[in-house]
Amino acid sequence: MLGDGQYAVPQGKLPVIVTYLEMHARAATKDAALPAGLTFRQVTPTLAWYRDVFSRVGSQDWLWYGRLKLSDAELQAILDDPQVHFYTLTKDGRDEALLELDFRESGACELAYFGLTSALIGTGAGRYLMDRAIDLAWLQDIKRFHVHTCTIDSPQALGFYVRSGFTPYKREVEIDDDPRSIGLLPETHGARTPII
Template sequence: MLKSGFHPIASGHVAAVVTHLHMPRPTLAPPPPDVPLRQMRAPDVDWYRDLFTRVGALDWLWFSRLKLDDSALREILTDERVEIRVLERDGQAEGLVELDFRTGGTCELAFFGLTEAVQGRGLGRAMMRAALHHGFARDVPEITVHTCTFDSPIALPFYMRSGFVATRQEIEVVPDPRADGTLPQTAAPHVPYMPERGGIAG
């Protein structure tokens, strides 16, 4: 456990506060979605990376799936316990819902988000209803999700309004994905890019 106070972050790294949330299975099943989500079975890795990047990498520093090579990413995308569902507009995927059933008989809402092109239309609420419907369709006891301070500031209150309850928080320290070229240095401008710093000046 970290003690109270400031803790230096190594050069070339970034830190985030991660909030873990869960939603127990409701007594009544979530209603059928009013916005259809198309299930993508074994999608192409380049197609997935493009959507992942447009939804969360450039604005919010999503990078975990971009670090994986083709083989590792394909293994996830072809696993029957992972559901990739998308919201489409004008023939293009603009929303991503990824449901991961691989751990402990539960469901993790691994990734959830909309591209900037379709934000502000109320689609997030409709997409969440669809995500919960599909998640609980497999008769799991709960759905979990986590978000962090790399993410949009509206993400955490949105999850809580949707019925998720925060259960714990952690500090995550990771190599800055902008330092090795995984993401451009202009990505996520709300997270300072300081690859040469030697800890935190106070």
């Protein structure tokens, strides 16, 4: 176990602080209305659909890259799993959100991915989508709904999850290859996080 202090991070690596949150009973939802011009729907995703929405929601600004590390076969296995459910918000014929609920752990649901493209940020769509996530998770026979976020995600994410009824219970420091240094993402992505 490391003590207090500062630690050198090698070049090409990306340190992030990960906060884990959970709820053990259904949180009250805000009854947010679906913003005008949007449609909420469940998706049976293809690889192309998933990679497109995942990248537009999380990779340009926030450096989401976990699913980019998976081979097509590994990702397809998740997409085909009946215990993993996918939803989106559609605007003008284009899908602009990702809600992924993972029920593969008995008695639990992980909010695996949750986010909006820039086309929906600030419209109230995030609150609507979170209300649906809470409703859909607790329709199943679960005792725990959990999520994690980190310092390369939107700075608003942690506060939003807490306001939605999740309680933080653990924090970790994770060091991984910077996805831009290994070619998973262009160097222009994640401008608020410099490449070292």
